[in-house]
Amino acid sequence: MKTRIAELRKMNKISQEELANAVGVTRQTITSIEVEKYVASLPLAYKIARYFGLTIEEVFDFSDVEGM
Amino acid sequence: MEEYRRKLEKDIVWDKVIFVVFLFLAIVAFISTARVKWGSGIGGGFLAACFTSARRIKESKELLKNEEKLKKHYIEAHDERLEKIRLEANRMTLGIVLIVISIAVVILMLTQAMGPILYTLLAVLIFMVVVLLIVHAVYSRLM
Numbered sequence: 001m002k003t004r005i006a007e008l009r010k011m012n013k014i015s016q017e018e019l020a021n022a023v024g025v026t027r028q029t030i031t032s033i034e035v036e037k038y039v040a041s042l043p044l045a046y047k048i049a050r051y052f053g054l055t056i057e058e059v060f061d062f063s064d065v066e067g068m
Numbered sequence: 069m070e071e072y073r074r075k076l077e078k079d080i081v082w083d084k085v086i087f088v089v090f091l092f093l094a095i096v097a098f099i100s101t102a103r104v105k106w107g108s109g110i111g112g113g114f115l116a117a118c119f120t121s122a123r124r125i126k127e128s129k130e131l132l133k134n135e136e137k138l139k140k141h142y143i144e145a146h147d148e149r150l151e152k153i154r155l156e157a158n159r160m161t162l163g164i165v166l167i168v169i170s171i172a173v174v175i176l177m178l179t180q181a182m183g184p185i186l187y188t189l190l191a192v193l194i195f196m197v198v199v200l201l202i203v204h205a206v207y208s209r210l211m
Contacts, residue, residue: 021143029149038149 002061006034008052023047072142076128083121083128090117162200169193 020027032038094114176186
C-alpha cells in the first residue's frame with residue numbers, strides 16, 4: 001500500500017527512529033511500510049496519522065484496495 | 069510500560085522457580101544416571117534449562133534497571149510486524165513438518181516397512197492434526 005509517510009517525515013524533519021518510537025514500533029517496521037513491503041494495521045495507521053495531525057486517508061492511499 | 073515492567077518482575081520469579089527445580093533435577097539426573105551410557109545427556113539437558121533461566125533472570129534484571137533498554141525491548145516484543153513474522157514462520161514450519169511427516173508415512177507404507185517408526189510417525193501426525201483442529205475450533209469461538 002502506498003503511503004505518504006516518507007514525504008511527511010521529510011516535511012516535518014523527523015527520522016524513522018523518532019516516528020517509530022512515537023508510535024511504538026521498530027524502525028524496520030516504518031521502513032517496511034514506506035517501501036510498501038508491509039501494510040500497517042488499523043491501530044498503527046491511526047497512530048501514524050494522528051502523529052502527523054492528519055486522517056488515515058490523508059496518509060495512506062487506499063485506491064489500490066479492492067472494491068474502493 | 070508499567071504493565072510490561074510487572075510482567076518482567078513476574079517472569080523473574082518464575083525463572084527463579086524454574087532454575088531451582090531444574091538444578092535439582094540436573095543433580096538427581098547426574099547422580100542416578102552416572103553409570104548409564106548417555107545418561108549424563110539428561111542431566112545436561114536439565115542443566116541447559118538452568119543456564120537459560122539464569123540468563124533470562126540476568127537480562128530481565130538489567131532491563132528493569134535501564135528505562136531506555138526497557139522501552140526498546142518492549143517495542144521489539146510488541147512490534148506488530150515482528151509478531152506477524154513470528155506467526156507466519158510458525159505457520160510455515162507447521163505446514164512443512166506436516167508435509168514431511170506425511171511423505172515419510174507414505175514412503176514407509178509403500179515400502180511396507182511396517183514397524184515402530186511408521187506407527188510413531190503416524191501417531192505424531194494424527195496427534196498434530198487433532199491438536200490443530202482443536203486449537204482452530206477454540207480460536208473460532210474466541211474470535
